[in-house]
Amino acid sequence: MxxxxxxxxxxxxxxxxxxxxxxxxxxxxxxxxxxxxxxxxxxxxxxxxxxxxxxxxxxxxxxxxxxxxxxxxxxxxxxxxxxxxxxxxxxxxxxxxxxxxxxxxxxxxxxxxxxxxxxxxxxxxxxxxxxxxxxxxxxxxxxxxxHKLLKDIGIEPLGNELSGAYLAQSFCDKKTNLKTALLDQKFIAGLGNIYVCESLYRARLSPKRLAATLAKKNAEANNRADMLAEAIRNVLTDAVAAGGSSLNDYAQTNGELGYFQHSFDVYDREGEPCKRNRCPGKIRRIVQSGRSSFYCPRCQR
DNA sequence: CATGCCCCCTGCACGC
DNA sequence: TGCGTGCAGGGGGCAT
CATH class of the missing domain: 3.20.190.10 (MutM-like, N-terminal)
Known part of the structure; x- marks a missing residue:
């Protein structure tokens, strides 16, 4: 999708x-x-x-x-x-x-x-x-x-505003988990289920973690927030790059845009082994706010 | 105000 | 093989 x-x-x-x-x-x-x-x-x-x-x-x-x-x-x-x-x-x-x-x-x-x-x-x-x-x-x-569809939308995740500090600030009084907070469009625009799962995996953060734990005023929390901001940016940048290259091939053979193959680390990989080097974990699926979350319980905390 | 849940719709993966 | 069932998903809107 x-x-x-x-x-x-x-x-x-x-x-x-x-x-x-x-x-x-x-x-x-x-x-x-x-x-x-x-x-x-x-x-x-x-x-x-x-x-x-x-x-x-x-x-x-x-x-x-x-x-x-x-x-x-x-x-x-x-x-x-x-x-x-x-x-x-x-x-x-x-x-x-x-x-x-x-x-x-x-x-x-x-x-x-x-x-x-x-x-x-x-x-x-x-x-x-x-x-x-x-x-x-x-x-x-x-x-x-x-316009009602646009006025409450948050920052662009590929722009300059996304940072650990922004995440910490945005989530400091959130009572929900990280997964739900990241899907909330009024903080970050356009993050959907797949890339939230992938970003949390790259940042080694559990989707179940309370969002507010990124905002604690200590070095560990700051580091986690920075890691997450970086992970979001990298996941999206990589996916845009992958789409851009296959778009070229595609547009020359037929005109359809926007469908290309991705390989995901966790999304839709329930029961399969974690791809992180030497991690023995198996990807688990849970439901949060009515949406599937995929994560490795072993290396995402 | 913040949060949770339903619903829009169709294709597809199942199970019998 | 064929049919029925149920689920996925973005995100607005409503109920709580």
Whole structure:
């Protein structure tokens, strides 16, 4: 499922075909995804030009010359496919699991293709989302920062603000465990279940640990907070790098963005051995706030 | 205000 | 083999 690194990858993939291009035609095939489309969605998009495209948390935002911002979220199963004119055909050999080729994508289509953008450069961008947990809406640029979906979102984990001190400060009076605190979007934006599990593993911190224990005023707590901040940054940076490289391969053979293989250290590895050198632990799964947590009880404390 | 839980929806992994 | 069941997941919104 798309998490922050996938959303970043999709954003980078969309940028060259959307930025500085006009949306000439929009096909909107249903009235809602997770939330209703604005009633004038198509009218407000057609004949407007995308000035810039960026990511905030797991949202993709496109600023239009009309003064609107197009806000998009991939939810659980959302993806974009780009068809560009005059791309040489490639052999269908060697495609990665879960991906399908441009030719198949075109001929098949899908009942889950909900929105199609036709761009002035000839690119056709299709949004597909079987589970419809994604969303698209339009916001006036001036209202952007007050919009309910964006106004309470915390810092970007790949920006400069993430530090041990920030985590300690944010969690000092939290009564929940670390896992729950890290998933709370008002502290760190865009951290999802997978990368919280992976970050805690890298920092050797138990998801069950009380969040406030990062804030004790002693050297050990400071160190833990620093380790966690570093782990979050590294996990996400690595994943973006992995997505970026496979995106290049992918975009040349077919247009679908944002699906690539990851290997995780703990996520979805219940019962399997801990990957840490010489650690005899087995990965355990527990449920916290209704979500699965995967961790090594032996080396995460 | 802080926290917990439900729910939106479909594909998929199970078990019989 | 085929069918039914239950679960996963982001995150808003509501109840507590």
């Amino acid at each position: 798309p998490e922050l690194p996938e959303v970043e990858t999709v954003c980078r993939g969309l940028r060259p075909v959307m930025e500085n291009n006009m949306i000439t035609r929009v096909e909107q095939r249903r009235l809602n995804l997770r939330i209703p489309f604005p009633g004038d969605f198509v009218a407000r998009l057609e004949n407007s030009t995308v000035k810039s495209l960026w990511r905030r948390a797991k949202y993709i935002l496109a600023e239009l010359d009309s003064g609107d911002v197009l806000l998009m979220h991939l939810g659980m199963s959302g993806r974009f496919t780009i068809e560009e004119p005059q791309i040489p055909k490639k052999s269908s050999k060697g495609q990665q699991p879960g991906m399908f080729h441009r030719e198949e994508a075109i001929s098949k289509g899908s009942t889950h293709d909900h929105v199609v953008f036709h761009m002035s450069n000839g690119a056709v961008i299709t949004y597909t989302d079987p589970r419809r947990f994604g969303l698209m809406t339009l916001i006036g640029a001036k209202q952007l920062h007050n």
